Amino acid sequence: MEIGIAFIVLAGFVLINIIYHFFLARVGFYKTTQQVKSQDAVSIIVCSKNEQENLKTLVPLLLQQNHPNFEIILINDASIDNTLEVIEEFQAIDDRVKKVDVVNNESFWGNKKYALTLGIKKAINDKLIFIDADCKPASNSWLQIMADGFAENKSIILGYGAYEKKKYSILNALIRYETGITAIQYMSYALHGNPYMGVGRNLAYTSKQFYDVSGFIDHMKVLGGDDDLFVNQAATKDNTTVIIEPDAFTISKPKNTWSNWWTQKRRHINTASHYKAKHKFLLSLYFISQIGFLTAAILGFIIGMNWMFILGLVLLRYLIVWLVIGKGLSRFRESDIIPFIPLLEIILIFTQLGLFLANAGKQPKRWK
Incomplete structure (x- = not known):
């Protein structure tokens, strides 16, 4: 039962991620x-x-x-x-x-x-x-x-x-x-x-x-x-x-x-x-879905979920990410970092988490 719930949770986070990235595809395919x-x-x-x-x-x-x-x-x-x-x-x-x-x-x-x-x-x-x-x-x-x-x-x-x-x-x-x-x-x-x-x-x-x-x-x-x-x-x-x-x-x-x-x-x-409440909600949900995806995938392996199911969901998610984010980065002339998207995404997620925790304490007081 725990494995079944873990699979549903992982699939849910993957689905949210995919929906977000279809939304973000607008830049990469935008016609000026x-x-x-x-x-x-x-x-x-x-x-x-x-x-x-x-x-x-x-x-x-x-x-x-x-x-x-x-x-x-x-x-x-x-x-x-x-x-x-x-x-x-x-x-x-x-x-x-x-x-x-x-x-x-x-x-x-x-x-x-x-x-x-x-x-x-x-x-x-x-x-x-x-x-x-x-x-x-x-x-x-x-x-x-x-x-x-x-x-x-x-x-x-x-x-x-x-x-x-x-x-x-x-x-x-x-x-x-x-x-x-x-x-x-x-x-x-x-x-x-x-x-x-x-x-x-x-x-x-x-x-x-x-x-x-x-x-x-x-x-x-x-x-x-x-x-x-x-x-x-x-x-x-x-x-x-x-x-x-x-x-x-x-x-x-x-x-x-x-x-x-x-x-x-x-x-x-x-x-x-x-920010306005609706923007804070949407941006927070995206960030939570990223952390949730990584956490659910790791826990799936730990509790013994079929590795092929995990791998399939992970590959599906990263395929969408590579297509959408890669297309957007190409528009911004940043094609050289496209192969490293998974690594950079993980580093950025945990960096952002650390920034939130750091700012929960003492916040900066000057712009420069």
Whole structure:
């Protein structure tokens, strides 16, 4: 009887996993439509805290973007290096560059959302496109393609932020896998009419949309969430679209040590508890089904379940995962990690579990 129940439990988790992955298949098989090139003026917004070297790389790439009308808002968020001086140097040589110098105050010390709000208020254009200081556009067409997403009354555009590749590094492969999985999820949800997050290193929305929801005010005291919590609050099936064109990706420098990546993920994962209830339920169920699948498969072997039944269910589940996640990762130009999906998935599941447990204690207090 115990074996029969164990088989039903394992089969149940496999079924939930398969249903989820059919849902997530939307990204891998999504057909993009040709957009009319937008001529509308846009504002690029970059929030910088101690980013003097990264700005020297990023700003020239932004100035080279193939778009007819744009400005660049460079925010110095109370840096202690020469970020402000670098911004002023670019401002002196190109009038498209605008400066916002943020001085910490007692109420909003170290709060990125406060700095971004000042940058948004500085922008003269309604259409805002965000990129992080440690990123670079994948091409000179990045800005144009992202701006084209504002067509058909769309006010929130979700882009993909990739990470640089490093050979023979498990950490780098895990970072890129986690990034790809996250994008497959939030873009699939959006394509199904249920958007719940985006990433600030490649995100766009209108200032009207920002002011319509009173900006970040509802979660100003939450560390992080200038991207995902804003999208979770403001995005709907009608006002949100995704951009999956490789030329519209941004590319960031990944963390080089496990400790630095762990600290970064602790900040990011803290915001998920503030999502809408339906999103927390769906994302939690998916995570539980992953852990449940692994646990049920191991227990099945321990209690003597027919190994052929276990193997059959495991192979069925991973076949679906490989097809769906592999297709999505290919869209994001991450094909080299597809063979390692099972290993990376297991590492990520237990890493996420550890992050939840770590954040149940003392949570991070600063964004950088």
